[in-house]
Amino acid sequence: MRGLVKTYRARRHGWRPGRRRATPAPPVVASDGIDLDVARGEIFGLLGPNGAGKTTLVRQLTGLLRPDTGTISLLGHDLVRHPGNAARLLAYLGQESTALDELTVSLAVETTARLRGLDAVTARRERDAVLDELALGPLAGRPLKRLSGGQRRLACVGAALAGQRPLLVLDEPTAGMDPVARRAVWAALDRRRERDGTTVLLVTHNVTEAETVLDRVAVLDAGRVIACDSPAGLRALVSTEVRLELVWRDEPPLRVPALAAAHATATVAGRRWTLRLPAEDARALVTTLTQGPAFAALDDFTLTTPSLEDVYLALGGRGGGLDRE
Numbered sequence: 001m002r003g004l005v006k007t008y009r010a011r012r013h014g015w016r017p018g019r020r021r022a023t024p025a026p027p028v029v030a031s032d033g034i035d036l037d038v039a040r041g042e043i044f045g046l047l048g049p050n051g052a053g054k055t056t057l058v059r060q061l062t063g064l065l066r067p068d069t070g071t072i073s074l075l076g077h078d079l080v081r082h083p084g085n086a087a088r089l090l091a092y093l094g095q096e097s098t099a100l101d102e103l104t105v106s107l108a109v110e111t112t113a114r115l116r117g118l119d120a121v122t123a124r125r126e127r128d129a130v131l132d133e134l135a136l137g138p139l140a141g142r143p144l145k146r147l148s149g150g151q152r153r154l155a156c157v158g159a160a161l162a163g164q165r166p167l168l169v170l171d172e173p174t175a176g177m178d179p180v181a182r183r184a185v186w187a188a189l190d191r192r193r194e195r196d197g198t199t200v201l202l203v204t205h206n207v208t209e210a211e212t213v214l215d216r217v218a219v220l221d222a223g224r225v226i227a228c229d230s231p232a233g234l235r236a237l238v239s240t241e242v243r244l245e246l247v248w249r250d251e252p253p254l255r256v257p258a259l260a261a262a263h264a265t266a267t268v269a270g271r272r273w274t275l276r277l278p279a280e281d282a283r284a285l286v287t288t289l290t291q292g293p294a295f296a297a298l299d300d301f302t303l304t305t306p307s308l309e310d311v312y313l314a315l316g317g318r319g320g321g322l323d324r325e
């Protein structure tokens, strides 16, 4: 994508002669000059708070919304000039998918596979494989509209996977899912990437998801890409420090010199110490901690690297809309 700009302008409907004209809403620049390259076989994420412009961006990529200016090239096809091509090249899972609601889970997946050009036998085989992969078997005969929110979402992911499109564009695919379902989805995406070289563009609010499954992530804020790198690369932007938390069962043995030094720089809250220190120092301290008198007095410890949320805040994003599940 190059130089993508999309502005939503207030419509002028509702005005009649004799009536006072309502103050038009100011235009919203939802894509504000976006350049992005996604490589084949990547699991690429768009992360950002509500209203950052993630859905607007993927709707342009899927040919459902026309950019004001800019170009989108997908596998050699110009999607701005020929948006109709998108339907043949990618599978799109939007935020709401009511089109399949009347169908059973089994039929939703099979029909989607057929619509994507698979013959009847292959479509049924693929349906069975997808239902199995996402553990949807027990729900196969139920209409989507009679499922829970998370179950329906999982069935819709199943439909998106059917038909082996080279690009999957998934807008918050795991929203509302429990951890087991979420992991099944992540594993299914990973498997397709490994097996078929499938490319995945995934919109998410979920920092854990971003850190777990994405090869690279673009952070969006107010229609702009404010950072784009691997999750680890983005974390490295923030700092090379790690956070070490110690919880003591008994009085910490401050006679151990390394502990006395740590105590001097720690934030102490009752039996809990929090330290921010270079990774190298943290490693040395953990070695001390896991030996001798310190270990006997230690109840628990955790060592964490900065999260994407820290990155987001450091980059000046508003931060409010990111989840940690």
Ligand SMILES: Nc1ncnc2c1ncn2[C@@H]1O[C@H](COP(=O)(O)OP(=O)(O)OP(=O)(O)O)[C@@H](O)[C@H]1O
Residues within 6 Å of the ligand: 008, 009, 028, 029, 030, 048, 049, 050, 051, 052, 053, 054, 055, 056, 057, 205
């Ligand atoms: N049809 C529309 N008409 C006018 N403004 C819109 C329209 N759709 C979205 N917007 C505005 O464009 C901006 C980007 O919205 P978009 O839906 O792309 O955000 P998002 O990052 O997908 O948010 P969310 O995380 O809530 O799904 C927001 O300010 C939103 O209010």
